[in-house]
Amino acid sequence: MSITLDFNGKNLAKSKSLDLHYLPAKVDGDGEANVEEYFNNYTREAAEFGTGVLTNALRGYPLMGERLKVPEGYRGLVLQETDKPLSESSDRQLRLTGVFDEFTYWNYDKVPSNGDAYRQALVMADVAQALSQPISEQDLEAEIARNKENTKESP
Structure with a gap:
């Protein structure tokens, strides 16, 4: 099996910066989500747990999170598979869909540490x-x- 990454430096520079969330959940879905209206609007800072700690909920489960920066000298990439592989040994191709320099890291009901x-x-x-x-x-x-x-x- 081989993995082909479909991007170059020009694509990387022109890629849109994403508002990324790392959630402790698996969501079976592959479409657009109105994250700004249905998720970000409900994110609050929870000063009682410490500086920079955020709270929200996902399907009734409480979330606690924080904004993290990508380490110095690195850049986060979001890659999307162009075609679903037929088997584990099939060749795979991924294309660049966006970049990020920071993201929100979430835990279920536990302050990130x-x-x-x-x-x-x-x-x-x-x-x-x-x-x-x-x-x-x-x-x-x-x-x-x-x-x-x-x-x-x-x-």
């Missing part, structure tokens, strides 16, 4: 960048010396 798997996944971009940075011999020797000093001071 660093313990959420999705928030931890966003932190991994920073970890990957830190691990991929080159380190000089001088920095390495300085770190070894610091570690030796720390072990001498520890009982």
